[in-house]
Amino acid sequence: MEFLILLGAPGAGKGTLSRVLQKQDHFLPVSTGERIRHEMADPSSSFGLRAKPYMDRGDYLPDALALELFAQLVTEYAEADRLVLDGYPRTVPQGEHFLNWCQEQGHRCLACVRLEVPVEDAVARIEQRRVCSQCRAPYHLQNRPPKLPGICDLCGGRLMLREDDDSERLQRRLQRYEELTRPLLDWFAERDLGLSLDGNQPPETLRETLMAFLSREKL
Numbered sequence: 018m019e020f021l022i023l024l025g026a027p028g029a030g031k032g033t034l035s036r037v038l039q040k041q042d043h044f045l046p047v048s049t050g051e052r053i054r055h056e057m058a059d060p061s062s063s064f065g066l067r068a069k070p071y072m073d074r075g076d077y078l079p080d081a082l083a084l085e086l087f088a089q090l091v092t093e094y095a096e097a098d099r100l101v102l103d104g105y106p107r108t109v110p111q112g113e114h115f116l117n118w119c120q121e122q123g124h125r126c127l128a129c130v131r132l133e134v135p136v137e138d139a140v141a142r143i144e145q146r147r148v149c150s151q152c153r154a155p156y157h158l159q160n161r162p163p164k165l166p167g168i169c170d171l172c173g174g175r176l177m178l179r180e181d182d183d184s185e186r187l188q189r190r191l192q193r194y195e196e197l198t199r200p201l202l203d204w205f206a207e208r209d210l211g212l213s214l215d216g217n218q219p220p221e222t223l224r225e226t227l228m229a230f231l232s233r234e235k236l
């Protein structure tokens with residue numbers, strides 16, 4: 018299996034880039050955040066219960082819990098050839114574990130991509146985000162608006178703000194990102210796997226730069 022890792026503060030555009038890579042390059046997007054929110058919405062999920070206190074504060078999951086989730090996702094996607102990971106690894110210990118695991122299992126980590134956007138741009142993007150309260154389909158008032166205002170195209174559910182997008186939790190997530198995730202890109206860069214991109218560029222431009230980076234060995 019081949020992996021791409023996406024890093025970026027909340028609102029940096031990881032979801033949009035994932036969708037482009039899925040459409041054009043057959044990378045299956047795997048978002049740990051989406052899965053965690055899904056599990057938390059299911060009262061019978063023990064994982065959701067254990068994750069809730071951290072998510073409620075806008076904190077990262079502890080490494081052990083994040084690893085448990087990743088192991089579960091990888092088992093589910095075992096048939097896929099290429100995955101783009103949004104949300105794991107996102108600390109240096111998780112990165113170390115991930116690369117060791119790839120080596121043991123014969124998987125390949127292609128690159129770790131960081132989308133950089135100024136904080137005020139990220140916050141502005143987040144304010145435009147909505148999610149369906151029933152099927153959790155994501156929307157963006159400007160870039161992916163629903164056909165009818167406030168109503169999900171897929172299931173007719175009511176659109177709402179994402180639970181973790183309120184300003185207090187968002188500030189915490191941005192802070193955790195700076196502390197814990199920013200060092201991870203440097204760590205990957207030391208291993209010649211790190212690529213930093215300007216998240217304000219159009220997704221197609223980002224994709225082209227990424228593809229050029231991935232083909233660097235063949236030059």
Ligand SMILES: [Zn+2]
Nearest residue numbers: 149152169172
């Ligand atoms: Zn829906």
